């Protein structure tokens with residue numbers, strides 16, 4: 001059976017900011033090379049390409065998981081050539097491996113994971129699932145901090161509101177967001193149908209306001225949201241790729257447990273609010289992604305460019 005096609009289909013299901021899909025793949029007989037597509041790095045929201053590398057890290061984990069579920073081990077060499085920083089990884093195909101039911105569940109979850117921007121129910125995420133999310137991050141060398149203390153959650157909510165306001169008032173950010181918000185007729189970008197309702201006044205969390213959302217009804221969101229921050233110990237390109245792998249393992253762990261997630265990236269996209277968030281969390285690690293988890297109603301899948309378009 002062809003291993004490569006399903007592995008590439010899994011890779012492109014990774015999340016990416018504004019669904020930019022900033023990846024390319026080169027396939028040869030015994031390896032898949034993963035490259036950063038610089039033309040798809042967001043110049044305003046992500047000028048350093050940090051979020052693009054997180055996304056490619058997520059795509060790399062999907063490749064590994066899909067190969068493993070097909071009974072093939074792989075070995076990943078991140079940033080193999082320091083003179084070519086856009087050459088993000090070589091995924092070497094290795095010998096056969098045993099496939100556990102957990103491997104199969106993870107690979108299946110790749111297709112069902114999606115960002116869910118709708119309100120979650122008030123049912124709390126149980127402690128054992130919270131712990132499996134934390135463990136998933138640490139398996140890939142990252143730290144997932146659960147903002148369970150009300151003062152810390154309030155601190156994050158204030159930063160989120162401030163960052164959302166700054167991005168809302170930034171014409172360059174808004175122009176970029178409009179370019180990547182679609183009516184669903186493209187294979188990239190965020191379809192308007194993937195947006196949620198507007199949070200009612202007084203809601204704790206400011207979700208990103210996508211163009212066209214101002215006419216939407218307002219809704220109450222969950223009263224006690226589970227908000228988490230995924231961090232790394234350094235902020236190098238290598239750490240960002242590793243944290244992307246952790247991000248995807250955390251999201252898929254949530255998916256297999258029936259828990260939905262959405263991103264609240266505004267505070268990590270602005271250097272000053274990112275610094276403040278870092279201080280809020282103790283000043284040691286570098287916050288890379290802010291995620292909200294909960295029980296939600298199914299969200300629709302967003303489109304992707306096909307493997308034939310992104311791989312050669």
Ligand SMILES: Cc1cc2nc3c(=O)[nH]c(=O)nc-3n(C[C@H](O)[C@H](O)[C@H](O)COP(=O)(O)O)c2cc1C
Pocket residue numbers: 013014015016017018019051052054055113114115116117189190208262263264265266289301302
């Ligand atoms: C690093 C990163 C940051 C993101 N930030 C946000 C965000 O702030 N708000 C949001 O609604 N979605 C955010 N997303 C989600 C993307 O918009 C989403 O992954 C993309 O549209 C594809 O949809 P899917 O996740 O449902 O497959 C982010 C995704 C990544 C990987």
